[in-house]
Amino acid sequence: MVDFAKERDWEMYHSPRNLLLALVGEVGELSECFQWKGEVPKGLPDWKEEEKQHLGEELSDVLLYLVQLSHYCGIDLGKAALRKVHLNAIKHPVNRYIKSRIPEEENKKSNNEADQDNNNNINGMAENLQN
Numbered sequence: 001m002v003d004f005a006k007e008r009d010w011e012m013y014h015s016p017r018n019l020l021l022a023l024v025g026e027v028g029e030l031s032e033c034f035q036w037k038g039e040v041p042k043g044l045p046d047w048k049e050e051e052k053q054h055l056g057e058e059l060s061d062v063l064l065y066l067v068q069l070s071h072y073c074g075i076d077l078g079k080a081a082l083r084k085v086h087l088n089a090i091k092h093p094v095n096r097y098i099k100s101r102i103p104e105e106e107n108k109k110s111n112n113e114a115d116q117d118n119n120n121n122i123n124g125m126a127e128n129l130q131n
């Protein structure tokens with residue numbers, strides 16, 4: 001994508017702010033694909049092939065601007081996303097949400113333990129990041 005912009009002499013326009021605005025514009029175009037359709041079943045079984053292809057184009061535009069925005073902000077998006085997946089798992093432990101899997105008393109206990117683990121993990125991560 002960086003070469004794509006360089007070849008067209010567009011690099012001067014690709015500031016973080018402009019890329020963010022372009023990204024938001026494409027999110028608007030993506031929303032239009034779903035506009036006025038009501039709730040849509042997963043897999044979009046009733047959509048025509050052209051509609052799905054158009055949806056793929058809009059999703060790609062969002063992704064391509066996101067990748068460029070990350071690049072020009074000096075963020076390694078792959079690394080940042082993997083770290084965030086890890087943080088999400090710590091913040092939202094499975095047994096807090098799937099209560100039917102464990103008896104109530106044990107669940108209370110495991111929630112307290114999970115909270116303690118969370119705090120330890122988050123503090124540990126924060127320390128690692130500072131070092």
Ligand SMILES: Nc1ccn([C@H]2C[C@H](O)[C@@H](COP(=O)(O)OP(=O)(O)OP(=O)(O)O)O2)c(=O)n1
Nearest residue numbers: 001004005010013026029060061062064065068
């Ligand atoms: N300065 C630009 C212009 C375009 N693109 C790339 C990123 C997107 O993937 C796509 C967006 O192109 P358009 O601006 O032509 O937008 P659309 O493809 O959505 O066309 P339209 O708005 O006519 O539906 O091209 C880019 O990187 N930098």
